[in-house]
Amino acid sequence: MNEAVLQHRYGGTDVLRGQLELILLAGQKQNVEIQVMPTECEENAGVNGPFTVVTRKDGKKFVYTETHTTSSLETDPEQTALAAARYGIIRSQALSPRESTKFIEGLLGAL
Template identity: 30%
Template sequence: MPTLEFSERVDAALGTGGLLSRLVELVLRSQLPAWFRETAELEARAVEICTFQMGMVHGLVQTEAYARSVLGVLDESKLDDRTAARMGRQRIFERSKPPIFWMVLSEAALYQEIGGPDVMREQLARLLSLAAEPRANVQILPFAAGAHAGSQGSFNVYRFSSDPTIVYTEGYGSGHPTANPDTVQDCSLRYDHLQAAALSIRDSAELIRRVTEDRYGEQVA
């Protein structure tokens, strides 16, 4: 399957007006699990995405190596295509007005070594780079927070310019989007509490730097 970069270059060479790139995006989306495609559409339409993640970095800000390591667990079939599909989702941030993205990430995810030290260094550097993007924010929920409002698991909140807010939770091989007002209200409140319990954006960045140096820094002989 051609990459997005290759398709963009062919579009430029042939003057297709971006036709091939658009087609590749459709093909990439077809590589997503059938149960996740509806959620990918929600991501693409949302004006604000708020996510709480307990065990790993959200797919929208994963590096390619980190994503490949996550997707390859127990299943390496079509791994190149599935990784490309996940990375393709991140193109929503290339829009002229990208969605606001807010992630509260458990401190545990900084220590869960996915793909090895090199992969983790790159991934944590990616999180730090978001500090330069005013529409993307990362807060770390520290171990010291103890019991917290997200103890029941990870979840996403998608907000739209005119459509109702959607809450999304995920299980093994299944996704569960809902616009139920009670669920949306409950999860929105939980997210407010998680943001309040998390470190500030600045302190979160400092913790990420410290973990990068202490746990994944170069080994001195």
């Protein structure tokens, strides 16, 4: 998630505190990794918006995207491979899960 989203006080300080605490709790689950994209990152492969790469047990990949007006499920192997590669790039540009946890804890401490 983008650093700026984690710092915006929609609903006030108490709401933000609760959201940050929930993110940290979710990050403790075995199947969840939280990563923060720093605002100072000049190269961000995620600027085109959110997407989800789903990999079935047989290895076949799908890409799901959603906007406020439409959603799409991409099944073309070439497009799904590109999206999976982009996902890897985004993860490498973001803070590591450990760094992200420390960053979010720092935000909480500053509230």
